[in-house]
Amino acid sequence: MKNLPISFEFFPPKTPEGIANLREARAKLAKFNPEFFSVTFGAGGSTRDRTMETVLEIQAEGHAAAPHISCISSTKAEIADLLQRYQEKNINKLVTLRGDIPSGEVAVGDFKYASELVEFIRMQTGQHFHIEVAAYPEFHPEAASPLADVENLKRKFAAGANRAITQYFYNVDAYFRFIDLCAQHGITQPIVPGIMPIYNITQLARFSNICGAEIPRWLKLRLEAYGDDMASVRALGVDVVSELCEALRDGGVPGLHFYTLNQAGLISQIIGNLE
Ligand code: FAD
Numbered sequence: 001m002k003n004l005p006i007s008f009e010f011f012p013p014k015t016p017e018g019i020a021n022l023r024e025a026r027a028k029l030a031k032f033n034p035e036f037f038s039v040t041f042g043a044g045g046s047t048r049d050r051t052m053e054t055v056l057e058i059q060a061e062g063h064a065a066a067p068h069i070s071c072i073s074s075t076k077a078e079i080a081d082l083l084q085r086y087q088e089k090n091i092n093k094l095v096t097l098r099g100d101i102p103s104g105e106v107a108v109g110d111f112k113y114a115s116e117l118v119e120f121i122r123m124q125t126g127q128h129f130h131i132e133v134a135a136y137p138e139f140h141p142e143a144a145s146p147l148a149d150v151e152n153l154k155r156k157f158a159a160g161a162n163r164a165i166t167q168y169f170y171n172v173d174a175y176f177r178f179i180d181l182c183a184q185h186g187i188t189q190p191i192v193p194g195i196m197p198i199y200n201i202t203q204l205a206r207f208s209n210i211c212g213a214e215i216p217r218w219l220k221l222r223l224e225a226y227g228d229d230m231a232s233v234r235a236l237g238v239d240v241v242s243e244l245c246e247a248l249r250d251g252g253v254p255g256l257h258f259y260t261l262n263q264a265g266l267i268s269q270i271i272g273n274l275e
Contacts, residue, residue: 005035005255006271007066007165007192010262012039012050021262026058028264032271035255036064038095038132048082056089066132067091069121070099071111076120079111083125095132095165096121096156100210115155122160133157135164135191137178138171141212150185157189164189165257168196168213170240172247190254195245197258197266198223198237200230238266242273249274 008029013019026037039054041047051067058065067086069079086094098114111117114133121129133156136149143149153164169175175193182191196213198204201223208215215223219240226232245256258267 004249004253005192006032007034007036007038007255007257008260008267009038009040009194009257010054010260012042012047012054013262014050018262022054025260025262025264026061026063028268029260030061030063032268034063036066036093038066038068038093038257041068041070041097041099052082052085055091059089059091064093065091066093066095068095068097069117070097071109071114071117072099072101074109074111076110079117079120080124083121083129087125087128092128093130093132094121095134096161097134113152113155115152115159118156118159118161130163131161133161133164135166135178135182136212137166137169137174137193138212138214140167141210146181147185150181150187153182154185154187157187162189163254164191166191166194167211168194168259170216170219170244171214172244172251174214175248175253176251192255192257193248193253194257194259195241195270197241197260197270198233199261199263199266201226201233234266238269238273241266242270245270245274 010022010026013022037058039051039058041051055065055067069082096114096118098117111120118131118133121131133153135153139146139149143152166175179191196204201220204215205220207213222236223233226236248256260267
């Protein structure tokens with residue numbers, strides 16, 4: 001994938017096996033010369049320390065690493081402390097989110113929306129961090145309307161974000177129509193498509209229900225028809241996602257961000273198909 005910047009997203013592993021698996025996956029994915037690796041942040045700060053540890057390990061291996069940071073359950077003082085620690089460690093990229101509100105959670109924290117957190121990061125740390133935010137080609141499930149969601153993205157850029165990464169999608173038109181809509185509303189910053197390989201249809205359907213990403217009917221039916229035949233599910237998934245990436249690349253996207261779920265196999269095949 002010459003000249004197309006790529007990045008890979010991990011979650012911070014909990015167990016020694018998980019840590020070892022992630023190291024192995026990372027070594028395989030590093031061969032594609034990613035622009036950076038990012039590490040998610042658990043709702044309510046449950047992974048705060050593990051996010052930091054994973055990011056520092058990636059950085060120590062010589063790669064650019066970007067922690068995700070979210071509003072949920074965080075006070076201004078806690079965020080200020082975290083920002084200072086990242087600055088001291090020479091981390092200079094953040095993926096800045098509101099975060100998913102855990103069920104039963106009432107207190108959202110001192111920041112209600114990601115735009116407020118972006119504003120606070122700029123106020124505290126000036127231009128130190130390159131800030132990525134989230135965008136939704138099929139629109140965020142809580143958005144009052146598609147235009148309200150685009151206005152929210154615009155607010156995040158106005159607050160100081162540099163670039164957006166999208167929620168995953170399988171309908172390439174959704175992405176390009178969203179880019180057109182953003183441009184019509186004065187958004188000029190890059191919006192990098194987020195790519196989710198298809199590992200498992202049950203898990204994907206569950207994620208998609210939560211985040212509002214549509215699995216096209218034809219794709220869902222074909223994947224479900226394979227039942228427990230995981231090899232066929234993954235083979236079709238690799239074909240479909242490779243074609244999606246090819247169409248995005250040919251359409252001139254500014255990069256591709258892969259949701260890895262800490263696995264390298266399918267993504268290596270997908271990127272291999274594009275080279
Ligand atoms: P926001 O931009 O704050 O938007 C949330 C909702 O509020 C939207 O519906 C928006 O339209 C609406 N809204 C915003 N401002 C206003 C306003 N002023 N008035 C009314 N409505 C408003 N979650 C995690 O917990 N940890 C992670 O590490 C993580 N990483 C992610 C990485 C990427 C690339 C993406 C795309 C998502 C990630 N998420 C993560 C999920 C994300 O936290 C959820 O999608 C969350 O529900 C919304 O986060 P946001 O930053 O887009 O929120």
